[in-house]
Amino acid sequence: MANVRELRPTQAVPHLNHVLVVKLDSGMFEVSGTAGAGRPDARFLCASTFDNQQSALQCARDFAGANRISTIHVKGFHPH
Helix, strand or coil: CCEEEEECCCCCCCCCCEEEEEECCCCCEEEEEEECCCCCCCEEEEEEEECCHHHHHHHHHHHHHHCCCCEEEEECCCCC
16 A cells, blocks of 8 residues: 655655645645656556545555555645
8 A cells, every 4th residue: 555645835746656636725636646657658647636535545546556656645635
């Protein structure tokens, strides 16, 4: 299972291969990610919006698990 790491509001995701969950001003959560960056078989998790934190984090966990990404980055909220 991937670790969850909080990023400061201006802090960039430190790796090309990543999963990011951001809490939007509207209260919704947006999940996006990249796996295999720079390779022809790269996979992308196009930005998807969720109305609750649990659903957003589950989507992030699924992508991370399927693509061997060890850390899920979050911005704008404290995961629980």
